[in-house]
Amino acid sequence: MKIFAIILIFLSGCQTLGTLGFIEEDPRAPKKVDRSFPAFASERWSKIEYPPLINFQSEQDKYIGNHLLKIVNNQVFRLKDNSLIINNISNGRELSEFTLESNTIVSGVSVGYQTFVYSNSEGDIYAHELSDGSIRWKKSLQDLVISEVLITSRSVFVQTSSDVLYSINLRDGEIEWTKSAQSPLLSIRGTASPYFYEGLIFSSFSNGRLAAIRSTDGIQLWEKPISILKGSTELEKLMDSDTTPIAFDESVYVANFNGSLTRFDIRSGEKVFSVDFSTSEDLIIYRDLIIGQSNDDEIIAFDAINGTKRWSNENFMFRNLSSINLLNGKLYFGDLDGYLHEVDASTGEILGITRTSLGAINQVVLNDEFIAASDFSGKIKIFEIF
Numbered sequence: 240m241k242i243f244a245i246i247l248i249f250l251s252g253c254q255t256l257g258t259l260g261f262i263e264e265d266p267r268a269p270k271k272v273d274r275s276f277p278a279f280a281s282e283r284w285s286k287i288e289y290p291p292l293i294n295f296q297s298e299q300d301k302y303i304g305n306h307l308l309k310i311v312n313n314q315v316f317r318l319k320d321n322s323l324i325i326n327n328i329s330n331g332r333e334l335s336e337f338t339l340e341s342n343t344i345v346s347g348v349s350v351g352y353q354t355f356v357y358s359n360s361e362g363d364i365y366a367h368e369l370s371d372g373s374i375r376w377k378k379s380l381q382d383l384v385i386s387e388v389l390i391t392s393r394s395v396f397v398q399t400s401s402d403v404l405y406s407i408n409l410r411d412g413e414i415e416w417t418k419s420a421q422s423p424l425l426s427i428r429g430t431a432s433p434y435f436y437e438g439l440i441f442s443s444f445s446n447g448r449l450a451a452i453r454s455t456d457g458i459q460l461w462e463k464p465i466s467i468l469k470g471s472t473e474l475e476k477l478m479d480s481d482t483t484p485i486a487f488d489e490s491v492y493v494a495n496f497n498g499s500l501t502r503f504d505i506r507s508g509e510k511v512f513s514v515d516f517s518t519s520e521d522l523i524i525y526r527d528l529i530i531g532q533s534n535d536d537e538i539i540a541f542d543a544i545n546g547t548k549r550w551s552n553e554n555f556m557f558r559n560l561s562s563i564n565l566l567n568g569k570l571y572f573g574d575l576d577g578y579l580h581e582v583d584a585s586t587g588e589i590l591g592i593t594r595t596s597l598g599a600i601n602q603v604v605l606n607d608e609f610i611a612a613s614d615f616s617g618k619i620k621i622f623e624i625f
Contacts, residue, residue: 315327328609352409434485490503
């Protein structure tokens with residue numbers, strides 16, 4: 240009887256463990272990496288670790304900038320403390336180092352039209368001359384700008400965390416116009432960057448709406464919801480759009496969290512199609528495909544004409560992927576274990592994998608020959624694609 244009782248207790252305990260989930264697999268555990276694919280890049284040069292731009296121990300500096308890297312004209316622009324450093328991409332030689340006006344940069348540095356622009360945690364916007372690093376102007380918005388700044392030949396466009404879009408004169412820093420959106424009661428951290436196309440600024444907001452605005456005078460042509468509400472609670476109504484819109488021909492595409500991927504007609508704002516898709520990352524246009532990564536890190540390609548799913552890749556789910564980049568028909572991105580991945584944009588098939596000594600990769604940028612990747616410790620490595 241004692242042995243029988245012990246067996247019953249043991250079986251009961253196993254059942255309890257299974258019920259509690261101690262021996263069941265975590266459905267949201269990162270997918271294991273298949274390392275059988277060939278490498279596609281080799282390390283060219285790197286920079287040693289340095290502390291994150293913003294100290295998490297400080298309450299006022301609780302936002303961290305994720306846009307540490309930029310590649311422009313075969314030069315790597317990178318942030319280190321309160322400096323912008325420019326390196327030759329092929330050999331790492333330092334070309335310039337400019338002292339910035341703040342060491343709490345949260346927007347990253349945008350580069351264009353002989354200018355670089357950034358914002359800090361106090362809501363200050365700075366514009367510098369790219370030739371010598373001298374400051375051209377400063378504008379205090381007293382409102383946090385998390386997303387990257389958009390620079391055009393005439394203006395600088397910034398979107399704040401309280402859903403205000405500013406057009407600022409590139410030469411003198413004067414505000415040209417503003418557009419405000421009604422913020423929801425509940426919002427996730429993040430804002431989308433504005434997008435410029437054929438004289439229009441497209442901007443998506445945390446209320447889940449997309450606006451088309453004339454860049455010259457701020458006149459709004461239309462504003463439409465990206466997706467419809469799917470519930471009655473505040474959590475179910477959470478439909479932030481942190482995704483920068485992207486346009487092609489006569490259409491503009493945008494997606495939002497807990498919502499949809501939607502195609503609008505540029506001129507009228509009429510919805511062409513809308514399919515269920517939740518993301519906070521930017522979309523990619525490749526030929527007749529719209530490619531995005533879901534909040535679960537599933538990579539999905541949709542037909543750009545009608546929105547049907549063309550392919551999906553679930554091999555990287557829950558691996559905390561960096562943003563995806565497109566080059567010569569291939570997708571490149573990093574993951575939480577420091578792997579770089581190469582995927583065919585037409586089919587979604589895995590083509591290659593490169594192991595790096597980086598930690599969790601938070602940013603990948605590239606040009607025709609090189610990949611620049613950074614991890615959360617601030618380490619940066621440059622790889623040559625072969």
